[in-house]
Amino acid sequence: MAEIPLAQPDISEQEIAGVAEVLRSTRLSQGPRLHEFEAALAERCACPGAVALSSGTAALDLCLQALDIGPGDEVITPSFTFVATVNAIVRRGATPVFVDICHDTMNLDCSDLARCVSDQTRAVIVVHLFGRPVAMDPVLEFCRAHNLHLIEDACEALGASSNGRPVGSIGDCGVFGFYPNKLITTGEGGAIVSRNLELLALCRALRNQGRTADGFLADRLGHNYRLAEPACALGVGQLARLDEFLARRSKAAARYHRLLEGLPGVSLPPRDCAHGRIAWFFYVLTLDAPQPRRDRLIAQMAGKGIELGDYFPPVHLLDFYRQRYPVLPGSLPVTENMAGRTIALPFFPAITAQQQVTVADELARILAGRG
Ligand SMILES: Cc1ncc(COP(=O)(O)O)c(C=O)c1O
Structure with missing residues (x-):
């Protein structure tokens, strides 16, 4: 192992005790820690709700599915990102269209969006790369003008803000990742935040095989993208720090x-x-x-x-x-x-x-x- 590693998680004794407490309980999935973690994330992102998931990748998948993006659709995103952003578009059967970046910020160049848009474009995924927030106002304006959904890949940017608003809360929905190198970690994990309660409810159902309180979603393919209670307990402690x-x-x-x-x-x-x-x-x-x-x-x-x-x-x-x-x-x-x-x-x-x-x-x- 490198003497000076690239990244390293920081886990406190209190967080270890919190995970141990869950392990000693009988509730290892879909319990109180999940709700606690989601409530804390939602509050941090100034959103009415959050959906905790098994990875940032799962979060991207569910956002695209919930927004009904699929074959025949185009989604604009930077090529200069972690491949997970683009893989999610391709897994939906949609086509990625790559927008260029700015030299200094390495974030999407808003002035290049017009080149990328077509009659098939349905959404833009901005990536707040390396924790640096994208200037969202011109992107929002562009998406409104072209009737496009806006997803924020904020996997690397929990806690960043753009024009006073937490990243993730600005577009239709935002996604975070909690891999061990991330700003907070749950081991593996991710989340969606949104101001749209319907979208959140849909993502929550899709996370759990399409189940709702009343039964199953008849028209959607669900998954198991749940995040286990020990991971949520770790997330609660990490988010507090x-x-x-x-x-x-x-x-x-x-x-x-x-x-x-x-x-x-x-x-x-x-x-x-x-x-x-x-x-x-x-x-x-x-x-x-x-x-x-x-x-x-x-x-x-x-x-x-x-x-x-x-x-x-x-x-x-x-x-x-x-x-x-x-x-x-x-x-x-x-x-x-x-x-x-x-x-x-x-x-x-x-x-x-x-x-x-x-x-x-x-x-x-x-x-x-x-x-
Ligand atoms: C920009 C970006 N998007 C998506 C992901 C995917 O997150 P995960 O590894 O939790 O699936 C990552 C994680 O490394 C990322 O950095």
Whole structure:
């Protein structure tokens, strides 16, 4: 294992005790912890309800299904995201249409949406990448003008806000992920939030094989996307510490800024966000040099016990997508320019100042050819 890992969960003794208490009870699924976790999430996101699920992927699946998106429909989303965002569109039998990103924020470029829209477009999925909130007002305006659903993939951004509103609460629905590297974790897990009570009720039924209080949904295919009680208990404890995690992550980001400022050959992520609060999920640099140098750097740093991430290979360049959903050459210039040049540094709430100094020193040494 790397001496300085890329990510690391932070679980307190109190959270362990909370999980143990559930394990000693007889209620391991669909019990009080689920309701408690959902109520806390809803409150945090200023929504009337939340639906806790087995993963962020399950959350994306259910949002698309609940909005009745399927074969023949097109969904606009960035290629510069984790592949799960786009896989969910394809699993519905719909077609992903890739929008380009902005160079500095690495988030969707709203001015490129008009190029992507057609008579088949039904929805846009924005991704608040690396915890950086998308400026939602122009996206909302675009979706209203074209009568499109708006889904927020906020898997990496719990606690971020855009123009004063929590991410996830702004579009038709928002999704979160609770994998161990995320801003809070339940081991595996995810959730949907929405201001639309009907949509939430539908997602809640679809999570449980299509069951409602009155029976089964006759016209929908349900799933088992439930989140077990021990995971929900962990989620309750983690969510109570979200602000503490966010503060520690912000501090770690500021420290990387100070340590890396002026380092030749790399661009740092923007420190601030004019329209909202960043929930620092990853600290991602861009190298001036192309992919082979980046990959060599990752291997060299691994040799020093430091784990880096190659986040994210653009989805449209993965073989599955390249073959089935080819994009017009030159249509995603910024995404393709960034491809293979981004590096995520070790980043988690408990990272120490000394660990960050070690990362920065090794990075500088290797980039200067002294590795
Ligand atoms: C942007 C984004 N979308 C979706 C997901 C999928 O979440 P999960 O791994 O919980 O299925 C992730 C998780 O890594 C993600 O980062």
